Amino acid sequence: MKSICFYFQIHQPFRLKTYRFFDIGNDHYYYDDFANDDIITRIAQRSYMPANQMLFDMIKENGKKFKVAFSISGTALEQLEQYVPEFIDSMKELADTGCVEFLSETYAHSLSSLVDPEEFIAQVKAHDNKIYQLFGQRPKVFRNTELIYNDDIASMVASMGFKGAITDGAKHILGWKSPNYLYKAASAPKLRLLLKNSKLSDDIAFRFSNPEWTAYPLTADKYMDWIASLPEEEMLVNLFMNYETFGELQPRESGIFEFMKALPRFAAQHNIEFMTPSEVVSKMKPVSELTVMHPISWADEARDTSAWMGNILQDEAVNKLYCLGERIRMITDKRIRQDWNYLQASDHFYYMSTKHSSDGSVHSHYSPYDSPYAAFTNYMNVLSDFLIRVREQFPEEIENEELNALLLTIRNQEQEIEELNREVELLRKNIVMDKTGDFVPNVEEKEPEPEKEPAPEPKPKKAPAKKAEEKKSAAKKAPAKKASAKKTEEKKPAVKNAKTKKTTKK
């Protein structure tokens, strides 16, 4: 029995406004709200919303036999929440059918997997949290930005606990092998790999409405015949495409929605079922290992990463951005972290591509800029301002390592204080336990008397202590709470606490 695995990608970057060099250091807002609103609203109206309705109908009609997966970037989710909230609701409804799986990816649709592993892991976590918060699912299968993949990424993904990953069935990787099997990563054998079937995916995504295509017009009947006539051992067909395919790349008039709606019926005739990626991962057995030394992606003819990191402009922009990573992770300022996220979107680098072949025309089609040089100039101007803001947070002269050490000391200090507090408390408890109940009030009355004047002092000292507590993970909070519970048993523990802290410090 053959299976079809559908996955749709939704991503929108926060496009930058025209940012001139005069603005550097003066204007800290970088985004073209009008364009972002306009584009996502238009695409949602023409594509996302009707496509959601289509999927909803298909799932209802086919008794949950029809299943799909989505990969939605964090930046797209933010824009949808802001500009098209009804889409989020509709997505939640879809999620409630149980036939929709959400995939993991980097929050910002970034290239961090290639340049900054630490950032990569942080972003994946941030994205999964966002998905959980919105749709109540914890993603189990990972899909990287533009299907970028290599052995190193596989190791990272596996170490984060994912069971499977999705990438492209690039010819130079597969060689004679077929993408219609489940594979496993050579560097992390526990990680299953689902490979895009480019031919069959692009038949829908790019060729569907092209009258010059020999197979035009494509019908669901014909399409399922193709899949059914694949060699018997090839059990899995991975159809991965942009969600805009429905209604935007292939306009409604082309009949794309009707085509999709008819698929399950013909699939049933041929005894073909639909699966989500995680079902595939758990039900199927991998046939062999795949080694991928150099990163691949689903872009262009070359299926490599040269669309984002293929020329001098892109190299400079990527390097200048990611050399900030270490420092930014020490910064807690929310707006800086937000901008850091938005500036990482791979699209900004895609606009700078200077590939002139047939690929080049695709690049310019999606770019809001006249030329790659204009894209670079605008981005670098924004980045220059961002750099100034990052530098303002901490003095530039301090090396990252030194700064890290200082921050560590500060953090450790908090921890140390807390530990000492706990020790003091313990000691105090011992003292209380040693003495008889009558003695206690006497001791306590004696102590506060000489230090009545600096009474307001303890308050500011309490504050940092509390902050430190907040930062601790839940696991650490628990004992602290217990301790405070014990404190209340004793009465007036706080004042005592502060005082003893002072003494220990001395």
Next chain:
Amino acid sequence: MKALMFGWEFPPHILGGLGTASFGLTKGMAQCGDMDITFVIPKPWGDEPKDFARIIGANSTPIAWRDVNWDYVEARIGKVLDPQTYFDLRDHIYSDFNYMNTNDLGCIEFSGRYPDNLLEEINNYSIVAGVIARTVDCDVIHSHDWLTYPAGIHAKQVTGKPLVIHVHATDFDRSRGKVNPTVFSIEKDGMNNADHIITVSNLTRKTVIEKYGISPDKVTTVHNAVEPLSKELLDLEVPPKHEKVVTFLGRITMQKGPEYFVDAAWQVLQKVRNVQFVMAGSGDMMEKMIRLAARRHIAGRFHFTGFLKGKQVYEMLKASDVYIMPSVSEPFGISPLEAMQMGVPSIISKQSGCAEILNNVIKVDYWDTNAIADAIYSIIKYPGMYKQLREQGLEEVNQITWDKAGAKVIDIYKRLINR
């Protein structure tokens, strides 16, 4: 295939881009093989390269019979012309031009420049063309720019061979709209009589079609190209500099848009101080530009070098970090290509013909000084921008060679001859 070309300038004695382009094209066509080119210019100096075209000077072509012997001719014009050619030409004098002002060899003197009596010189040139056309066997006639159109028409009438005219510029480009009616009528006459018109850019092609009312199927664009630079020029040494240099190089006239350069410079200087702006060239707007720079309080950062020639041009380019050509209207514009050859990132206006074939340059509207300033800032501030434009620009410009242009022209010839 034998081509008879009429031109006005030929290196090394050139006054503008016309000479460079005529030379490059001729050489490129010769490289394609099987071409026999006779190139007529008003006044050869004797040091023109002769290995791919036979050069005949209009000033050494007799139009009136003089009884002179071989040795005398050899002594007088042997430097520029084979005496045998002189006698061949003398045999084809078609009318009695003794009333004209001719010299001891029966030739008319030419300045070979753009003198005040240019129209008279153009007319004389066309008289001479009649003699040459009767002497030189050819399959096709090719006239470079309006000065030689009357000569081409004359030659066509004499020989009945197809005429190709090559539009390097129109008077609409030169005058920014205020067209000289005499020049216009010469141009129009040439275009009407031509069997085919070659323009140096689609921009010019559009002008020819729209302003001169020529049928589009008669007009083909063959973009100019550029000669590879000699190693000597590429390896020029310039003194080390401590500031970025942004250079405007060309005639300081209305056509070249110098005022937009000053405005963009002013914007950049608001943000960065360590930049120098150079305006290299001369022209009728130079004083106005000096005053404009002073009024904007940026005169201290502005340098006017005056007219540069020969090696000086390349030294200036070598010392530059940015080259800029904000031309209001430029039929082609060969100098950005030279800047790219020297590895200088270039900013050019979209209203330049060369913008049609260049990708690794910054293209802006000439009036969009904000965009010009942004581009300058980006190139001098972001090393990646400089490097990408420099390296890719070099690679790109090295692909733009005259033999490709020459092949296209030969194709046009073939179509005309086989018609």
